[in-house]
Amino acid sequence: MNTITRILLRIDTVIHKILLFIAQAALFGMIAIVCVVVFYRYVLNTGIIWAEEVPRTLVALFAFIACAMGVRDHLHIGIDFFYNRFKVDGKGRKVLDAVFNILIFTCGAIMTAYGLNLCIQLWRFTMPATGFPRSVQYISMPIAGGIIMYDSILFLFGVLKKDNLLYSEMEEELHVIHLEKHRKDHSGGKA
Numbered sequence: 534m535n536t537i538t539r540i541l542l543r544i545d546t547v548i549h550k551i552l553l554f555i556a557q558a559a560l561f562g563m564i565a566i567v568c569v570v571v572f573y574r575y576v577l578n579t580g581i582i583w584a585e586e587v588p589r590t591l592v593a594l595f596a597f598i599a600c601a602m603g604v605r606d607h608l609h610i611g612i613d614f615f616y617n618r619f620k621v622d623g624k625g626r627k628v629l630d631a632v633f634n635i636l637i638f639t640c641g642a643i644m645t646a647y648g649l650n651l652c653i654q655l656w657r658f659t660m661p662a663t664g665f666p667r668s669v670q671y672i673s674m675p676i677a678g679g680i681i682m683y684d685s686i687l688f689l690f691g692v693l694k695k696d697n698l699l700y701s702e703m704e705e706e707l708h709v710i711h712l713e714k715h716r717k718d719h720s721g722g723k724a
Contacts (some may be wrong), residue, residue, distance in 0.1 A: 541692050548680060549605060549699050556598045583662040588672045597644075597677035604637060604681045605702045614670040631689060638685040644678030 570584040603609050619625030652668035652675065660667055687693040 536694050541687060542697075543583070545605075545684065545687060549602065552602055552680070553700075555601065556595055557594040559591040559598070563588045563595065566591075584687075586660045586662050586665075586670075593670055594673040597673040601677040601680040601684070602700055604641075605684050606698050607695060607699060634685045634689040638682050638689070640680045641681030641685060642649050645675045645682065646678075648672075648674030648676075648678055652688065655700070 535584045566584060566588050570581055573579050573581055573584075574681040616626065616629055619629065648671055655671065658667040659665065660670070684693065688695075
């Protein structure tokens with residue numbers, strides 16, 4: 534592995550560790566705010582004026598970041614019926630992988646362009662309760678789109694491989710674990 538590849542992989546790992554932290558903080562914040570709002574509403578018979586805007590912003594942040602994280606580990610929906618007809622590591626699969634990565638890059642580019650346009654258009658408007666610019670609710674869209682584009686380029690040029698997972702386990706590992714458990718169950722617990 535050359536130096537540039539190591540640097541690109543390190544950048545990718547750092548970006549995704551930051552994304553994971555932000556996603557966890559957004560989810561925790563959203564849950565905490567909603568719990569406090571329920572307490573205020575049903576116990577104290579009052580409300581919090583900003584309690585709708587902030588969780589909505591956190592949901593958008595979490596959703597778009599989760600989207601980028603899912604693309605990184607190929608956790609999105611896929612139909613392998615056609616793909617599995619080609620030989621493993623054959624030309625057919627390589628062509629389909631390239632087409633797939635180009636399509637993912639295109640989706641990321643659309644998210645980035647549309648999200649930036651939306652943020653620019655909404656910058657002059659403010660949210661009524663918090664006073665934040667309305668674009669704060671949508672800033673995670675172009676950020677996630679840019680990260681999706683970066684990851685798809687790394688996959689397209691072979692810097693990242695399908696088995697370079699950050700957020701999930703490989704399907705083969707899960708299958709082996711399932712087979713070992715199945716064998717132990719049928720052999721009376723003897724391995």
